Amino acid sequence: MGQMALVYVTFLLVNFIIVPKFLERERWVIGVLMLLPLGVLYFLITIVCNSWYNGYLLGVYDTVRGAHMHFTKSAFITTVFSTIMYVVYYYARKVFFQELYSRFNADMAFRQMMIEILWASGLFVVLFCLSFSDSRDMALMIFYFGPSQIAVFFLLRYKVFPDFVDTHQNKGLLIRDLAITILSCNVLMALISRALVHRNGGWIAALTLSGIAVSVGLVLPACWFLFRSRKKHQQTVVTLKKALGRSAADLDFLRSQINPHFLFNALNTLYGTALQEEAARTSEGIQKLGDMMRFMLHDNHQEKIPLDKEVAYLQNYIALQRLRVLSSPDILIEVNVDESQCQHEIAPMLLIPFVENAFKHGISLRHRSRIVISLSCTAEQIFFDVYNSVHPRPENDPEREGMGIGLNNVKERLALLYPRRHELSIRQTATEFFVHLTIDVNKIDINK
Secondary structure, three states: OHHHHHHHHHHHHHHHHHHHHHHOOOOHHHHHHHHHHHHHHHHHHHHHHHHHHOHHHHHOOOOHHHHHHHHHHHHHHHHHHHHHHHHHHHHHHHHHHHHHHHHHHHOHHHHHHHHHHHHHHHHHHHHHHHHHOOOHHHHHHHHHHHHHHHHHHHHHHHHHHHHHHHHHOOHHHHHHHHHHHHHHHHHHHHHHHHHHOOOOHHHHHHHHHHHHHHHHHHHHHHHHHHHHHHHHHHHHHHHHHHHHHHHHHHHHHHHHHOOHHHHHHHHHHHHHHHHHOOHHHHHHHHHHHHHHHHHHHOHHHOOOEEHHHHHHHHHHHHHHHHHHOOOOOOEEEEEEEOOOOOOOEEOOOOOHHHHHHHHHHHOOOOOOEEEEEEEEEOOOEEEEEEEEEOOOOOOOOOOOOOOOOOHHHHHHHHHHHOOOOEEEEEEEOOOEEEEEEEEEOOOOOOOO
16 A cells, blocks of 8 residues: 555646746756656665565575565565556657547547547556566566457457458458457467566466457457447447438528429519519429429428439529529530439438529529539438639628538538448638548438
């Protein structure tokens, strides 16, 4: 207990007083002058603790001097080892906060992995420090089993099992990866132990076989159980996110499409058309607007719809926008749709936000404007491209800096509905805006 208290108090003094208030502020002289006596005191108290705990050695050595030399040597090694461990801790913490902290906060899976690694590493360090000055055999066993079993656990947890469940689902490959992981971790750690400690080969072989047995009998089943439990939890979270995301997305899309601006623009366009000519174009526009409203009220609530329904909605939307700019010869709207292999199903309202964004930011009645929309398919994928010119918006336009209705929303929907099954590329210059979307519609989503 005395030695544990010594380690704890020394850590507090170094970590919270000497290092931050002196060394980190480059007050080297005072910092070093404080560290030296603290190190000497740590060394002397460790000698006393060793002599009390291992007092029986006074009767083992031929002279009292020999026993005290043993205590001194052990205390010196413990002091040096404690110093090295603190330096490793300090720089590991520094690297974490400088390089990994932002990802730690943003990525839940990465945060969970780091917490597990820190707990395992901390437990190993504590056990090793407590055993180092008491029993060298115990210290060696902890030195071997700690890193080897921790390495096996994390390689299985974050590499072997995810590859099996999420990628290949091949039991033969799984057995191969399990064997390679367990053997390599245990054999490598045995070689390191043999290099640091002079023991006979039989002892090291026994230690290696014991490590393999622990990996197979304890670590592997425990890791599989934890992996499946966490996977089930993640699937539940993803399912809830999809349900919540779909409800919110449906409401947002409905609001974004059925809004006063769009309805008034459409009705004003139809009214102006009715004044200019007979009712043919007017009735056509009304029919297209009715088809769009019917799509939003019925098909939009389904989980998936045939792609041709989504394309029909796009065509109706584009046709209405053409009516609005028909009298402007400097506005070019080009639509290239090849539906020859597009017998796919798709989540509704995934494509329209990109088209709506193009018309909102790509049309100017005072400058040359161009919008190009392309869609094609293969047996496995859907390819969708939107290009539009970009024009400066008035300073008082509230949407001057916006990306367009539903654009961020559709990114979230794609991430939820097609994880690892889509590629979305958005590029923007001062005068042009490009969107390329690829969806792997026939790839199996194993998270479902």
